[in-house]
Amino acid sequence: MVNITVYGPGCAKCKETEKRVRHVLEQSGVEATVIHATDFAEMAKAGILMTPAVAVNGVVKSKGRVPSEDDIRSWLS
Amino acid sequence: MKLSLVWAFSAAGAVWWLVYHQLQPGASWLTSSVFRLDRKTHLGSAVEFFLFEVPKVLMLLMLVVFGVGIVRSFFTPARTRAMLAGRRESVGNVLAALLGVVTPFCSCSAVPLFIGFVTTGVPLGVTLSFLISAPMVNEVALVLLFGLFGWQVAAIYAGMGLAIAIVAGWTIGRLKLERFVEPWVYATQLGADSEHEDALSWGDRLSAGKEAVRDIVGRVWPFVLAGIAVGAGIHGYVPENFMASIMGKSAWWSVPLAVLIGVPMYSNAAGIIPVVQALLGKGAALGTVLAFMMSVIGLSLPETIILRKVLMPQLIAVFVGVVAIGILIVGYIFNLIM
Numbered sequence A: 001m002v003n004i005t006v007y008g009p010g011c012a013k014c015k016e017t018e019k020r021v022r023h024v025l026e027q028s029g030v031e032a033t034v035i036h037a038t039d040f041a042e043m044a045k046a047g048i049l050m051t052p053a054v055a056v057n058g059v060v061k062s063k064g065r066v067p068s069e070d071d072i073r074s075w076l077s
Numbered sequence B: 001m002k003l004s005l006v007w008a009f010s011a012a013g014a015v016w017w018l019v020y021h022q023l024q025p026g027a028s029w030l031t032s033s034v035f036r037l038d039r040k041t042h043l044g045s046a047v048e049f050f051l052f053e054v055p056k057v058l059m060l061l062m063l064v065v066f067g068v069g070i071v072r073s074f075f076t077p078a079r080t081r082a083m084l085a086g087r088r089e090s091v092g093n094v095l096a097a098l099l100g101v102v103t104p105f106c107s108c109s110a111v112p113l114f115i116g117f118v119t120t121g122v123p124l125g126v127t128l129s130f131l132i133s134a135p136m137v138n139e140v141a142l143v144l145l146f147g148l149f150g151w152q153v154a155a156i157y158a159g160m161g162l163a164i165a166i167v168a169g170w171t172i173g174r175l176k177l178e179r180f181v182e183p184w185v186y187a188t189q190l191g192a193d194s195e196h197e198d199a200l201s202w203g204d205r206l207s208a209g210k211e212a213v214r215d216i217v218g219r220v221w222p223f224v225l226a227g228i229a230v231g232a233g234i235h236g237y238v239p240e241n242f243m244a245s246i247m248g249k250s251a252w253w254s255v256p257l258a259v260l261i262g263v264p265m266y267s268n269a270a271g272i273i274p275v276v277q278a279l280l281g282k283g284a285a286l287g288t289v290l291a292f293m294m295s296v297i298g299l300s301l302p303e304t305i306i307l308r309k310v311l312m313p314q315l316i317a318v319f320v321g322v323v324a325i326g327i328l329i330v331g332y333i334f335n336l337i338m
Helices: A012-028 A040-045 A069-076 B003-020 B023-034 B042-072 B077-084 B089-102 B107-118 B124-136 B139-149 B151-174 B183-187 B202-237 B254-262 B269-281 B286-298 B301-307 B313-337
Strands: A002-007 A032-037 A053-056 A059-063
Touching: A002 A012, A012 A032, A012 A069, A040 B107, A053 A069, A059 A069, B003 B042, B003 B202, B023 B042, B042 B089, B042 B139, B042 B202, B042 B269, B077 B089, B077 B107, B077 B124, B089 B124, B089 B151, B107 B124, B107 B183, B107 B301, B124 B151, B124 B286, B139 B151, B139 B269, B151 B286, B151 B313, B202 B269, B254 B286, B254 B313, B269 B286, B286 B313, B301 B313
Parallel strands: A002 A032
Antiparallel strands: A002 A053, A053 A059
């Protein structure tokens, strides 16, 4: 089971990031839980300075940009 | 760097240069020969203005955003923070304002950045210098000012924007307002910056530039279009010197009024500058117009609402007040010397 966290205070880019993550999951059939974390203290704990950020199983994979679907796919394999 | 890549970018640059220099004749030709409009009429002059300014501004924007995208690949918020941590205040304020220009920033990241900075020993005033300069002195504003008014106005704007960020941040530092930061912020345990930073190749940096163009130009072009359309209307229809009595130098109250209207307004540089150009062309004073623009871009309601999560209302009031006073002074100085 994969745990994915999308960090972002609800800005347009953050929503787009979550949409892409969900789309990739649907296509690849990988089972995962997706959490959209909007709490700033939580972001600070993860060491995130820029949103949107994505963490897979607790490891931050990207921040400050909307990752491409290819990026997301490569984190899952 | 791969040679084919160098060739591709050189060729693109040459095409850009050739097209850019055909824009004015192209716009005149389209207006008079294709649309069959007399360029001296209201409609003709508005249409020609629009047909010339839209491609010009978009092309300048693409070029500069691409360049800035590459520059920014050298600066990350984590690196900026490392450079600012433990700095003495005055030096720190100057450095923070300068780094605010080159560090990638979007207003939705203002809060995580704020927490990340203050919890690792960057002084409050220095952090605020960064947060003032980052949105106000940005590449989109500078391109538009350069494209529409020339390099002098762009340089004045950049210099004054930096000065406001430095002085306002320093002043807030002197006031010792740390107690008005929400207490949980300083109690936050900041996690280690977990993303390993790979060394980027030149290919990566070029694609970062391309990505920036797609992202920023893709986002602001409707504002550019709308802004230039309004500008074209003013250019063609509003009589010369119409604005002189309302926004001219002699109207002392015009600067505070411009700031008062500008602060709650929210638009990005792309939307506001073409309007500003048209106002200026009709006799509005440069200082008044600059003050209006700085308060629209630099201070905004959405940003203060999001900053409320980490700052108490008293500190937000001081922040907005100090920056607004700075903008006011800049406006008056310009109306005096220009």
